[in-house]
Amino acid sequence: EAGVAQSPRYKIIEKRQSVAFWCNPISGHATLYWYQQILGQGPKLLIQFQNNGVVDDSQLPKDRFSAERLKGVDSTLKIQPAKLEDSAVYLCASSRFGVRAVNTEAFFGQGTRLTVV
Amino acid sequence: RKEVEQDPGPFNVPEGATVAFNCTYSNSASQSFFWYRQDCRKEPKLLMSVYSSGNEDGRFTAQLNRASQYISLLIRDSKLSDSATYLCVVKGYSTLTFGKGTMLLVSP
Numbered sequence: 001e002a003g004v005a006q007s008p009r010y011k012i013i014e015k016r017q018s019v020a021f022w023c024n025p026i027s028g029h030a031t032l033y034w035y036q037q038i039l040g041q042g043p044k045l046l047i048q049f050q051n052n053g054v055v056d057d058s059q060l061p062k063d064r065f066s067a068e069r070l071k072g073v074d075s076t077l078k079i080q081p082a083k084l085e086d087s088a089v090y091l092c093a094s095s096r097f098g099v100r101a102v103n104t105e106a107f108f109g110q111g112t113r114l115t116v117v
Numbered sequence: 118r119k120e121v122e123q124d125p126g127p128f129n130v131p132e133g134a135t136v137a138f139n140c141t142y143s144n145s146a147s148q149s150f151f152w153y154r155q156d157c158r159k160e161p162k163l164l165m166s167v168y169s170s171g172n173e174d175g176r177f178t179a180q181l182n183r184a185s186q187y188i189s190l191l192i193r194d195s196k197l198s199d200s201a202t203y204l205c206v207v208k209g210y211s212t213l214t215f216g217k218g219t220m221l222l223v224s225p
Contacts, residue, residue, distance in 0.1 A: 033213070035215075040217075041217055041218075042121075042204055042215035042216050042217045042218050043161065043204075043215045044215070045212055045213070045214070048211065048212055055211050055212070056211060056212050091160060091161075099210070099211035099212075100211075102148050102149045102208070103149050103166050104208075105151075105163045105166075106163070106213055108160035108161050108162070109160060110159070110160050111160055
């Protein structure tokens, strides 16, 4: 079974530029997450989808971040414009079942390491 | 109070030692609990789920105390390969919330 695929692996941009990340979850997984992990901290949820609907985006800085999950499969996360403090690893994860499932494992992609200079 | 709090690290232990990690959570309505492992510059991976009755997987034992909102992970007979960051994860109604993680360094 193929894992969660993310691209690009690395990205360096200047502040105020735009950037987009792509995620292909494990086939058939209903739930997709985007997390931001700053060095030395745990992953912080940005947005969670169940199929193509948003479950939780309460911690997404909506003035600059946006995300979509078209057709309930692939997802993109965009930052426009980027700030220095956006430098982090952006992790995509997926789970087989919907949000009501109790013990559901989240499988992570390798992440995109973003550096904003 | 943070949603999920873990022991600050790092923990430096010799091979063969027993080490325990502690975690507390603030939402009493939390439904399920996990420990994830994250190697340096890698993605988090599920180590084990934590059940109310406690559960064991080889050298790893996880405990849950709902009354105290406390989770623990015990690693016996530490190996060099156990060196990693251990993340406590709590699931509320829908989302997975991660703690900051505790780094473990096992030395020869």
